[in-house]
Amino acid sequence: MRVSFDDVSVARGQRTIVAGVSLDVPSGTVLGLLGTNGSGKSTLLRAVYRVLRPSAGRILLDGDDVWRLSPRESARRVAVVAQETNDEFGMTVSQAVLLGRTPHHRGFSLDTAQDRRIAARAMDRVGVRDLAHRQIGELSGGERQRVLLARAITQQARVLVLDEPTNHLDIAHRLxxxxxxxxxxxxxxxxxxxxxxxxGHCDRVALVADGRIDRTGTPDEVLTAQVLRERFRVEAAIVRNPERERSHILLNGVVRAEPEPAAVTTKGHHS
Structure with missing residues (x-):
């Protein structure tokens, strides 16, 4: 499913957080939204999964404005792994994963045998089937993120939105x-x-700065040493790993702010 941002702006109160974003994400593409804290990445994603309504512009799913869809239809098309969620605490893993079937139910209908099969396949796919009867609150951060991904897969949406899903995970669980x-x-x-x-994992990336799209392209095109210096304030070298045919960032240090020039004073002379 193609996702298109058509001149999208998002405001909170009198403050515009995202301004005039136009971006096209072809079907099947993994797009990384990159930027410093407060750049507008999460705000833009929240507009996709209908938490923050755009103040201008449209977000289109195969041409349909996501904000003109019913909440149920929107949830059938877009699955979310949000940055912070405590909704599943007190549930078992299998119960949390089955929540992904909610958009496919009418009213308060119970989970069907098909729902349970879909959830079981999703748990197998992400490797949490053996945790099915564990409480969510007992899991590690990495296990919990895999459960949330299983729930998103169970939803059978064609668009997946993830907001900082690797936060608080060690490197093995991130990969x-x-x-x-x-x-x-x-x-x-x-x-x-x-x-x-x-x-290493995105097809394309979009660099967000001050609520606008600064540049887009493949990761190698966008994440240059110059961009890392100017936008992220780090000195770095980009090196190629021939075995994996991918690039890596070697961080060398933080770009220090230039010191302010010393004020020049002149003393008066008395005759």
């Missing part, structure tokens, strides 16, 4: 989660802080 995301084959919009993960 594992990104591999699982790529394997879904879904059109994916993912906000990331880890630029090296973006280099």
């Amino acid at each position: 594992e989660l990104m591999d699982l995301i790529r394997e879904t084959g879904l059109t994916t919009l993912i906000a990331l802080h880890d630029l090296d993960l973006a280099l």
Whole structure:
């Protein structure tokens, strides 16, 4: 499913957080949204999954304005792994994953045998089937993120939105989660802080700065040493790993602010 942002702006109160974003994400593409804290990445994603309504412009799913769809129809098309969620605490893993079937139910209908089969396949796919009867609150961060991904897969939406899903995960779980995301084959919009993960796992990236799209392209095109210096204030070298045919970022340090020039004073002379 193609996702298109058509001159989208999002405001909170009198403050515009996202301004005039136009962006096209072809079906099956993994797009990384990159930028510093407060750049507008998460705000843009929240407009996709109908938490923040755009103050201008449209977000289109195969040409349909997501904000003109019913909440139920929108949830059938867009699945979300949000940055912070406590909704599943007190549930077992299997109960949390089955929540993904909610948009396919009418009223308060019960889970069907087909729902349970779909959820079981999703748990198998992300490797949490053996945790099915565990409480969500007992899981590690990596396990919990895999459960949330299983729930999103169970939803059978064609667009996957993830807001900083690798936060608080160790490097092994970060790589594992990104591999699982790529394997879904879904059109994916993912906000990331880890630029090296973006280099290795995204088809395209969009650099967000001050609520606008600064540049888009392949990770190698966008994440240059100059961009890292100017936008992220780090000195870095981009190196190629010939075995994996991917690039890596070697961080060398923080770009220090230039000191203010000393004020020049002149003393008066008395005759």
